[in-house]
Amino acid sequence: MSEDEFEGLEEPYSEPRGKLDTPREDKKAVTITSEQRRRLEEKLEERRLEQQIADYEFE
DSSP, X not given: OOGGGGTTTTOOOXXXXXXXXXXXXXXXXXXXXXXXXXXXXXXXXXXXXHHHHHHHXXX
């Protein structure tokens, strides 16, 4: 390869300043209580079982 194939790739790149230091609002960690976690896990397990039953009945 000759060097002229890479023409234009030598432009300087600079990261946006100050924007990467602060977390995005939609990406902040959500804190939940152990009770909330337990209820969510129960709902998830219930949905898994319902899906297994539906898959079994479909076959």
